[in-house]
Amino acid sequence: MATRDNMGCCRLCLEQHPLVDSHIIPSFLYKPLKEKDGFYFQLSTGDKKESKVQKGVTEYLFCKKCDNERLQKNEDYLARLILGGTSFRGSNLGSSRKIEGLNYQKTKLALLSILWRMSLSKHSLFNEVTLGLKHEEALRCGIMGSQQFGEEEYPILLTAPLFQGRFLADCIMGPSRTKAEGNTVYRCVLAGFLFSFAVGSNRLSGKAAELNLRKDGSWVISLIDVNDIPFLRTACVQIGQRIQEL
Numbered sequence: 001m002a003t004r005d006n007m008g009c010c011r012l013c014l015e016q017h018p019l020v021d022s023h024i025i026p027s028f029l030y031k032p033l034k035e036k037d038g039f040y041f042q043l044s045t046g047d048k049k050e051s052k053v054q055k056g057v058t059e060y061l062f063c064k065k066c067d068n069e070r071l072q073k074n075e076d077y078l079a080r081l082i083l084g085g086t087s088f089r090g091s092n093l094g095s096s097r098k099i100e101g102l103n104y105q106k107t108k109l110a111l112l113s114i115l116w117r118m119s120l121s122k123h124s125l126f127n128e129v130t131l132g133l134k135h136e137e138a139l140r141c142g143i144m145g146s147q148q149f150g151e152e153e154y155p156i157l158l159t160a161p162l163f164q165g166r167f168l169a170d171c172i173m174g175p176s177r178t179k180a181e182g183n184t185v186y187r188c189v190l191a192g193f194l195f196s197f198a199v200g201s202n203r204l205s206g207k208a209a210e211l212n213l214r215k216d217g218s219w220v221i222s223l224i225d226v227n228d229i230p231f232l233r234t235a236c237v238q239i240g241q242r243i244q245e246l
């Protein structure tokens with residue numbers, strides 16, 4: 001809990017400052033939900049039931065400068081990328097799309113900062129994200145600008161799940177944790193896209209390596225029917241059941 005005047009150690013710059021109440025998942029990602037009923041579902045693994053969660057989890061983690069400038073500059077770019085406002089090239093690769101012309105550093109840091117904030121958060125929604133001190137510190141240094149990440153460090157894979165052939169931009173779910181090829185993989189759906197963050201020292205191979213954000217600013221997006229993404233299909237079935245119960 002924040003103290004009465006909200007003074008505390010900012011988790012990004014590590015200085016003592018008044019802390020501001022900041023979003024764990026940036027608020028622009030809730031924008032497609034604004035016209036809806038204002039809730040999204042926590043995706044969970046195992047036998048746990050899905051739960052309906054009020055949108056916009058916030059926590060006192062950062063000072064004003066870190067929240068409004070250091071984190072915001074990358075978020076602004078990601079918002080323009082997802083909601084429109086920045087240009088990139090796209091091409092069709094059969095069941096995939098390739099986008100080019102992205103700002104690699106900004107895209108990568110904006111997405112990694114969401115994963116990092118989920119790990120810092122004490123909210124139960126993000127319980128599955130536990131990066132550990134080593135990775136939390138590496139990501140903090142990256143966001144502060146004192147470390148740059150190559151494309152094989154903290155790879156981020158992008159998939160567009162299709163629901164009966166349709167892409168649902170107003171879908172947010174997450175996060176959940178799994179293991180793949182020796183790495184820990186955190187998955188969440190933001191603005192309809194399934195982002196998979198691989199954390200570990202094992203190099204990606206095959207299809208996974210193809211879907212990793214590239215340093216040259218290109219990213220191959222796999223379009224997959226939700227029925228072919230077992231954990232997401234299971235979650236959707238559970239969510240459907242929960243909606244009927246509400």
Ligand SMILES: [Zn+2]
Pocket residue numbers: 010011012013014015017062063064065066067
């Ligand atoms: Zn700060």
